[in-house]
Each structure stands twice: as structure tokens, then as C-alpha cells.
Ligand code: SF4
């Protein structure tokens with residue numbers, strides 16, 4: 001036990017000097033969901049697979065609503081999307097003051113001048 | 118006049134982070150009887166599992182326990198695989214063993230730390246938890262998440278472990294083994310630790326069997342019963358032998374877990390050495406139909422899932438019995454006759470995980 005005490009006494013702290021030094025994010029981390037709605041065809045496959053019901057796809061309105069605080073970062077939606085619209089970003093979801101703030105709205109209604117989709 | 122008092126121990130208690138309440142009847146400082154109350158963190162997971170699709174349930178059941186999340190998913194997936202008549206490919210089976218054993222290893226580290234904390238040995242607690250951090254980093258690297266690793270899937274695993282990561286696991290295990298060599302003797306040989314654990318919270322082999330103890334509590338009484346003997350996943354090919362001790366007290370339970378740490382290290386090494394190449398996922402076909410009981414060994418003991426399905430994409434019933442639930446009656450038998458100051462040590466010696474018990 002004495003060896004242990006001495007080595008701990010003279011070694012660096014086991015903790016990290018956060019926030020000056022942050023933790024390295026692993027290579028293939030399932031960090032947070034990132035939508036790239038350009039290619040989205042509003043098929044709803046992601047919403048169907050999501051175990052947390054965090055995604056709602058409104059096909060007629062061409063709208064994807066994503067609730068960050070329901071998401072459990074399982075990456076099922078990213079696997080389900082054939083269009084590659086969903087990626088798991090290499091960062092953890094940012095905190096926010098209000099839950100309302102992070103309801104993510106996907107591509108806005110695409111309309112031409114006559115108001116037709 | 119009787120000088121008996123009743124003291125509520127928990128659900129909020131400085132030494133026990135688990136929400137169980139024990140109503141302790143005391144004669145002076147000696148416990149006469151204990152009545153457990155559970156139900157403070159019921160989450161309704163079993164009911165939720167009937168509403169979700171059976172494929173989505175994998176992610177739900179992982180959340181029964183944050184410490185052995187992978188093993189819960191494994192138990193569920195093996196049940197569904199049995200119902201669908203599919204088998205995971207050999208590589209997936211070995212990967213399952215690797216992740217299961219790493220979970221057991223980190224769970225036992227967590228427990229050894231908390232146990233040291235229960236008798237006031239905080240620096241030892243820090244030592245174990247610092248070692249545990251290395252294992253959490255492995256999960257982060259191989260699975261992309263530290264706690265709920267979500268790598269088990271029906272029919273195999275969702276992720277593979279690359280050769281570089283396998284080597285990294287082996288290197289980390291060498292370091293973990295080295296650190297264990299330093300810390301475990303303190304738990305097992307230190308005078309004050311022995312004073313607090315030897316002969317404390319003793320039950321007999323007959324009691325343990327009769328009250329249905331599971332896992333290390335049972336094995337500390339000399340009963341060599343471990344679900345890994347069933348040979349699920351790749352355990353059948355790894356020459357697994359359960360660890361047993363004979364005294365049935367807190368010290369024996371600590372010793373079983375300490376030895377299981379080394380055993381887990383060996384099993385992971387062996388599994389990596391024998392890891393076959395190939396596929397990691399068999400595509401499931403059809404929908405589950407029928408009834409099945411699936412059992413695996415969790416760090417705390419035998420985990421049992423009962424699944425009933427009728428061929429739709431939702432389950433009729435999912436019943437989960439966690440090992441802590443099985444270990445509550447033995448705990449109530451351990452307490453009478455002990456000192457009030459020993460109660461935290463005894464309660465921790467069954468490695469309670471009350472949140473899983475209440476699901
Ligand atoms: S994100 Fe992908 S899966 Fe979801 S609706 Fe759009 S195209 Fe379909």
C-alpha cells in the first residue's frame with residue numbers, strides 16, 4: 001500500500017483540468033443527431049425506427065420536427081435513412097436553457113411562386 | 118418497558134445511493150428485524166415494452182440498468198433470436214462476450230469502490246473508480262458511448278471492433294490487471310477492512326438456496342451456479358468455471374467479486390485471441406411468435422427475461438426479473454443480529470441495484 005501512496009503523491013492528478021483541457025471525443029462516437037435536410041424525401045423511415053419517438057415527419061407539409069431532448073443518440077435513424085440525411089455528429093448535444101429552443105425544424109415548406117409544392 | 122426503536126434506513130442515505138428503504142427494528146444498537154420497501158423509482162418499462170415494436174425494445178431494455186446495459190440487451194436479443202429461430206454469427210457471439218465481460222469488470226470495479234466507501238475507505242474508492250475510467254474509455258472508443266453502449270442487436274451486434282481497438286483493449290486490460298494487483302490486496306488483507314467484513318452478514322448455504330439468492334451472494338456460499346455455464350454467446354467455447362467461496366459473509370462476497378474481476382480479464386483476453394472473422398449480423402426474418410425464457414449472468418447474478426409474442430411486431434408480455442430482486446430476501450435474512458453500523462456494509466455486499474429491480 002505504501003508504494004501506492006507514494007506513487008499517487010508524486011504523480012499527475014488523475015482528473016482533467018476542465019474546461020481548459022477537454023476530453024477527446026472518440027473516433028466513431030454516437031454524439032448527437034445532425035440533419036441535412038437537402039436530400040430529404042420525407043419518407044418517414046427515420047421516425048418509424050426511432051425508439052424514442054423523437055422525430056416527427058409531416059409528409060404533406062414537408063416538415064421534419066426533431067426533439068433533441070427525447071433523442072437517446074442510438075443512431076437508428078441514421079441507419080434507416082437511405083438518403084443519408086442524418087449523421088451522427090462528432091459532438092455532444094449542447095445544453096440549452098429551455099426545452100422549447102431545441103425543437104429542430106427541418107426543411108421549410110418548399111413552394112414556388114404560385115404557392116404550390 | 119421494551120427499548121426497541123424503528124429506524125428507517127433509506128431511501129435517501131449518504132452511503133447508499135440506491136433508493137431502497139429498510140425499516141430496521143433495533144434493540145439498543147442491534148438489529149432485530151428488517152422490513153424492505155421498494156417501489157420508489159418504478160418506471161413502467163415492462164408496460165412500455167408492450168407498446169413499442171420488438172426491435173425498438175432493445176434500446177428500452179438497455180435502460181433498465183445503466184451499469185450492465187449491454188447484458189440486458191443481450192438477454193432480450195437472445196430471447197427474440199430463440200423465438201425467430203435465428204442464430205448470431207460466431208464473430209458476433211465473441212463480441213458479445215467481450216462487451217459483457219467488460220461490463221462485468223467495470224461493474225465490479227464500481228462495486229469494490231462503493232464497498233470501500235461503505236466502511237469509510239474513501240481513498241480506496243477513488244483508486245477503483247480511477248481504474249474503472251479506463252474501461253469506460255474502451256466503451257467510448259469501441260461503441261461510441263460510455264454508459265448505454267447500444268451495440269447489441271437482434272441477430273448479432275451493430276458494431277464490430279477493429280483490430281487496432283482489440284489491441285487497445287488488451288493493453289488496457291494489462292494496465293487494469295496491474296492496478297487490480299495493487300488494490301485488491303487492500304480489500305482482502307487490510308486489518309481494518311477484515312474487521313468490518315469477516316463474519317458479518319453471514320447466511321448459511323441452506324438459507325441462500327432456500328431464499329433464492331443469485332450471483333455472487335449465492336457463490337459466496339459455495340454453490341457453483343452461474344448462468345454463463347449455460348454456454349450462451351461464446352461462453353461455451355471459453356472453458357468457463359464459476360468462482361466460489363465458502364464462508365457466506367461479506368468478506369466472501371467481496372472475495373468472489375474480486376476474483377471475478379481477474380476472471381473477466383482472462384475471458385476477454387481469451388475471447389480476443391479466439392475471435393473468428395466474418396459477419397456480425399444475421400438478418401432476422403419473420404416475426405417472433407411463442408413464449409420463451411431467456412437467462413444470462415449479470416454482474417449481480419442471474420437475469421431472467423420472459424417473452425411472449427403472438428406474431429405481430431409488438432410483444433404480448435415482457436417480464437424482467439433482475440438479480441437484486443432475488444437477493445432481497447437473503448438480505449433480510451442477513452440483517453438480524455448485526456450492529457447498526459454494519460448495515461451499510463451488509464446492504465452493499467449484495468450489490469443492490471434497486472432501479473433495475475423496480476424497472
Ligand atoms: S431524413 Fe431520411 S429517413 Fe427521415 S424522412 Fe428524410 S429521407 Fe426519410
Ligand code: SF4
Pocket residue numbers: 033049050051052053054055070071072073074075076077078
Ligand atoms: S438517434 Fe435514435 S433516438 Fe435520436 S432521433 Fe435518431 S433514432 Fe431517435
